[in-house]
Amino acid sequence: xxxxxxxxxxxxxxxxxxxxxxxxxxxxxxxxxxxxxxxxxxxxxxxxxxxxxxxxxxxxxxxxxxxxxxxxxxxxxxxxxxxxxxxxxxxxxxxxxxxxxxxxxxxxxxxxxxxx
Amino acid sequence: xxxxxxxxxxxxxxxxxxxxxxxxxxxxxxxxxxxxxxxxxxxxxxxxxxxxxxxxxxxxxxxxxxxxxxxxxxxxxxxxxxxxxxxxxxxxxxxxxxxxxxxxxxxxxxxxxxxx
DNA sequence: ATAACAATTAACTATATGGTTAAACGTTAT
DNA sequence: ATAACGTTTAACCATATAGTTAATTGTTAT
Numbered sequence: 001x002x003x004x005x006x007x008x009x010x011x012x013x014x015x016x017x018x019x020x021x022x023x024x025x026x027x028x029x030x031x032x033x034x035x036x037x038x039x040x041x042x043x044x045x046x047x048x049x050x051x052x053x054x055x056x057x058x059x060x061x062x063x064x065x066x067x068x069x070x071x072x073x074x075x076x077x078x079x080x081x082x083x084x085x086x087x088x089x090x091x092x093x094x095x096x097x098x099x100x101x102x103x104x105x106x107x108x109x110x111x112x113x114x115x116x
Numbered sequence: 117x118x119x120x121x122x123x124x125x126x127x128x129x130x131x132x133x134x135x136x137x138x139x140x141x142x143x144x145x146x147x148x149x150x151x152x153x154x155x156x157x158x159x160x161x162x163x164x165x166x167x168x169x170x171x172x173x174x175x176x177x178x179x180x181x182x183x184x185x186x187x188x189x190x191x192x193x194x195x196x197x198x199x200x201x202x203x204x205x206x207x208x209x210x211x212x213x214x215x216x217x218x219x220x221x222x223x224x225x226x227x228x229x230x231x232x
Numbered sequence: 233a234t235a236a237c238a239a240t241t242a243a244c245t246a247t248a249t250g251g252t253t254a255a256a257c258g259t260t261a262t
Numbered sequence: 263a264t265a266a267c268g269t270t271t272a273a274c275c276a277t278a279t280a281g282t283t284a285a286t287t288g289t290t291a292t
Contacts, residue, residue, distance in 0.1 A: 166239070166240060
């Protein structure tokens with residue numbers, strides 16, 4: 001069992017891990033769209049879109065605005081910042097001790113030089 | 117069926133979507149560690165660690181250096197840049213037309229003002 | 233050679249994705 | 263009221279995670 005100490009990041013990164021969902025987000029970055037419209041470029045069935053949207057909404061990456069029978073999906077920029085911040089923090093940490101890695105890599109090179 | 121037009125990003129984001137794997141990466145950012153050591157903080161069994169490492173390696177986020185019976189796991193910084201770049205690109209896109217969202221949000225506010 | 237140790241593989245369980253089609257629900261028209 | 267449309271839910275299938283324990287492989291000692 002895993003402690004879910006940061007479910008937000010879990011959901012955000014997971015939502016971003018699927019190419020269809022990333023494409024949906026990119027499409028949405030040009031403006032809102034309805035469920036059916038979002039599926040068209042991938043010839044994706046409405047139920048399939050609904051499922052992707054459920055994950056995107058659970059990650060808070062998109063927001064839904066119901067207008068009659070149409071559901072307009074919009075981008076929500078905030079969560080991406082969280083992901084970005086995690087990456088920045090992570091990057092900062094290993095940056096502090098890159099030497100470690102460099103030593104490791106040069107060691108590899110040394111070994112590989114043996115065989116041509 | 118989904119076209120895997122960008123498997124790299126798929127794997128990177130997916131690897132980052134699990135809190136245990138993120139914790140492993142954070143731990144590795146202080147320096148290399150063996151498989152058993154990586155599991156200790158979470159009382160995670162070696163086979164479980166092995167599975168996480170398989171995903172981290174498939175995303176190229178870590179590199180393995182076998183030294184006798186010990187496997188030292190190291191961070192590989194490159195893939196994170198890819199993720200970071202995707203996010204930057206995505207951010208840039210919706211930044212270009214934030215107006216769209218603002219209009220949407222103010223519309224919401226207007227509606228919510230109706231109810232105390 | 234054999235025992236001890238590090239790590240992986242195998243086999244299993246439970247749960248979640250990602251997709252489908254068919255049925256149900258809500259809204260907007262006629 | 264009823265038909266048409268947009269979306270969701272239900273039911274199903276195949277595959278992948280995330281974990282377990284037990285068995286296997288590989289390395290280093292005695």
